[in-house]
Amino acid sequence: MRLAAARLPLLLTALAAVLASVYFKVPPLLSLAAFLLIALATAMAPRQPRNGRRFSGGARPRILWPDTGMKAVAQSLPHPTFILDTGGIVRFANAAASQAFAQARAGDALSMTIRSPRLREALRLAAAGQETTFEFRERSGAELVYVVSVRHVHHAAASGPFILVLFEDVTERQAIARMRADFVANASHELRTPLAAVSAIIDTLRGAAKDDPVAQDRFLAIMHEQAERMRRLLDDLLSLSRLEMRAHQRPSTQVDLGQVLRRVVDGMKPLAADLGVAISLDAEGEPLMVLGDEDELHQVFENLIENGLKYGSSGERLEVAMKRIPSAAGGLVVASVTDFGPGISKEHLPRLTERFYRVDVASSREKQGTGLGLAIVKHILTRHRARLDIDSTLGRGATFRVSLAAAEAGPEAQPPSGGQVGAQEPAEV
Numbered sequence: 001m002r003l004a005a006a007r008l009p010l011l012l013t014a015l016a017a018v019l020a021s022v023y024f025k026v027p028p029l030l031s032l033a034a035f036l037l038i039a040l041a042t043a044m045a046p047r048q049p050r051n052g053r054r055f056s057g058g059a060r061p062r063i064l065w066p067d068t069g070m071k072a073v074a075q076s077l078p079h080p081t082f083i084l085d086t087g088g089i090v091r092f093a094n095a096a097a098s099q100a101f102a103q104a105r106a107g108d109a110l111s112m113t114i115r116s117p118r119l120r121e122a123l124r125l126a127a128a129g130q131e132t133t134f135e136f137r138e139r140s141g142a143e144l145v146y147v148v149s150v151r152h153v154h155h156a157a158a159s160g161p162f163i164l165v166l167f168e169d170v171t172e173r174q175a176i177a178r179m180r181a182d183f184v185a186n187a188s189h190e191l192r193t194p195l196a197a198v199s200a201i202i203d204t205l206r207g208a209a210k211d212d213p214v215a216q217d218r219f220l221a222i223m224h225e226q227a228e229r230m231r232r233l234l235d236d237l238l239s240l241s242r243l244e245m246r247a248h249q250r251p252s253t254q255v256d257l258g259q260v261l262r263r264v265v266d267g268m269k270p271l272a273a274d275l276g277v278a279i280s281l282d283a284e285g286e287p288l289m290v291l292g293d294e295d296e297l298h299q300v301f302e303n304l305i306e307n308g309l310k311y312g313s314s315g316e317r318l319e320v321a322m323k324r325i326p327s328a329a330g331g332l333v334v335a336s337v338t339d340f341g342p343g344i345s346k347e348h349l350p351r352l353t354e355r356f357y358r359v360d361v362a363s364s365r366e367k368q369g370t371g372l373g374l375a376i377v378k379h380i381l382t383r384h385r386a387r388l389d390i391d392s393t394l395g396r397g398a399t400f401r402v403s404l405a406a407a408e409a410g411p412e413a414q415p416p417s418g419g420q421v422g423a424q425e426p427a428e429v
């Protein structure tokens with residue numbers, strides 16, 4: 001077979017041997033011996049592998065490409081996923097991977113584009129058949145945290161051994177865990193302060209103030225105040241936890257928002273009078289029906305109006321207004337609470353609905369605030385698929401605007417999007 005394969009060079013060699021004998025007087029026996037020697041060498045030379053022929057030395061490994069089934073599985077994964085060969089070269093990147101790591105393309109070494117010593121080590125281990133999982137922080141732009149799984153993949157039907165690298169984005173999960181821990185720390189701290197005050201007073205009543213009825217009265221009044229503060233805090237915490245449990249159930253009863261506002265405003269009149277603030281209510285086109293939970297909507301406007309009175313009392317005026325805005329989707333009912341106090345500077349606005357977030361902690365405590373009022377408002381509005389917008393100009397006051405779908409519109413009507421202060425996304429904690 002080898003001789004047949006080399007027939008052309010052998011034929012030329014034979015021709016050369018004949019010509020050498022005829023024209024250059026080489027002895028015919030010598031020519032024949034030379035030809036036979038070459039033919040023998042040809043017959044004994046090892047055959048080159050077919051697919052090795054394309055490479056210069058035949059020493060480079062064969063490139064393996066993942067088969068269609070394997071790629072289809074990787075493509076269907078929601079997480080950025082790469083298929084590498086055992087040399088660490090990307091052979092396939094699914095859509096999520098191309099989006100998250102655009103610079104890592106097929107044909108490139110993954111560890112050159114995603115630079116992490118742990119990834120390099122994991123790839124080395126995976127090539128030897130070992131599985132690894134590690135955390136990877138990507139610091140370009142907003143920091144993202146991934147849990148990376150590196151696995152050796154090989155089965156009889158596949159075209160060869162591969163390494164599967166899967167990036168699971170855990171940024172949000174970690175942020176929620178951190179918020180939860182912060183929340184417990186904040187709540188404990190808020191409860192510990194009045195508790196410490198009460199304990200200290202009990203010691204004083206037992207000791208120094210034992211026989212001093214005047215001091216005793218004063219201390220009991222402080223104890224009462226601190227106990228009330230703890231009660232308010234526990235009430236708010238329970239409200240939040242109840243709201244969280246019902247976060248995904250949208251209320252379905254028809255409520256007249258005009259009536260709710262009138263009741264809240266009436267209830268707030270004594271506080272307004274104490275603070276020297278005049279409240280006005282402008283509720284045109286009553287009744288304005290919305291789908292909601294009456295008690296919860298009451299709580300929303302109680303919080304907003306109380307804040308306006310307490311924090312905006314220097315403006316001496318508070319305007320509560322409500323109107324219906326017709327739209328293709330069936331219309332909105334927009335209720336607003338505007339005060340003319342000191343206002344809130346821009347950097348605080350996006351954070352106001354966070355739990356325990358206060359612009360001025362001392363002023364909030366002094367005004368019997370828990371820092372949970374607007375967090376409760378946000379939770380209630382999220383459940384109602386409603387929106388909260390906050391506008392404020394420093395020194396001029398603040399407007400808190402609630403947009404709810406009008407009841408006649410049916411449950412599908414949605415408030416328009418844009419510019420809202422986080423009332424639409426679900427509860428984080």
Ligand SMILES: Nc1ncnc2c1ncn2[C@@H]1O[C@H](COP(=O)(O)OP(=O)(O)O)[C@@H](O)[C@H]1O
Pocket residue numbers: 303307308311312339341342343344352357358359360364365368369370371372373374375398
């Ligand atoms: N109308 C307002 N004017 C100025 N600041 C406000 C107003 N409403 C809320 N704030 C600020 O937002 C913070 C959070 O409000 P809230 O969640 O109701 O908590 P608090 O229990 O302190 O009232 C308040 O502590 C206050 O600093």
Ligand SMILES: [Mg+2]
Pocket residue numbers: 303306307369370371373374
């Ligand atoms: Mg409040």
